[in-house]
Amino acid sequence: xxxxxxxxxxxxxxxxxxxxxxxxxxxxxxxxxxxxxxxxxxxxxxxxxxxxxxxxxxxxxxxxxxxxxxxxxxxxxxxxxxxxxxxxxxxxxxxxxxxxxxxxxxxxxxxxxxxxxxxxxxxxxxxxxxxxxxxxxxxxxxxxxxxxxxxxxxxxxx
Numbered sequence: 001x002x003x004x005x006x007x008x009x010x011x012x013x014x015x016x017x018x019x020x021x022x023x024x025x026x027x028x029x030x031x032x033x034x035x036x037x038x039x040x041x042x043x044x045x046x047x048x049x050x051x052x053x054x055x056x057x058x059x060x061x062x063x064x065x066x067x068x069x070x071x072x073x074x075x076x077x078x079x080x081x082x083x084x085x086x087x088x089x090x091x092x093x094x095x096x097x098x099x100x101x102x103x104x105x106x107x108x109x110x111x112x113x114x115x116x117x118x119x120x121x122x123x124x125x126x127x128x129x130x131x132x133x134x135x136x137x138x139x140x141x142x143x144x145x146x147x148x149x150x151x152x153x154x155x156x157x158x
Contacts, residue, residue: 052089056084056150060147060150063077075134078146079128083095101117121142123138
């Protein structure tokens with residue numbers, strides 16, 4: 001046994017690690033990053049929607065309690081308030097350009113009955129152009145309709 005050489009082979013290194021398939025951590029990142037982005041956008045929209053509606057309700061209470069506003073100024077304030085709320089909770093492209101009957105139809109969309117087109121809600125589009133200011137008797141139901149519209153927006157899922 002002495003002079004025979006051993007039949008040994010050279011050391012073989014393993015193949016280099018390929019880039020595919022990725023490790024489980026990369027798969028988790030690929031799923032979690034888009035999911036987190038979606039949740040952040042949804043949460044932002046949800047928070048700003050609630051804030052806009054809460055602020056609108058406060059402004060409506062201020063309009064109701066303001067004793068220094070005449071009836072025409074109250075009508076204008078109500079119209080501005082509804083327009084601002086609609087633009088803040090809906091896409092601007094859909095709501096900003098609405099006027100007349102289209103605006104009243106948009107407001108009626110979230111209500112079960114159609115108080116804006118079939119009731120005193122039409123004052124929002126016609127009252128600005130009348131020679132005489134609307135009476136308290138006309139404004140009281142309009143304020144109630146506006147309150148109901150704001151409540152309907154809270155419940156609405158857009």
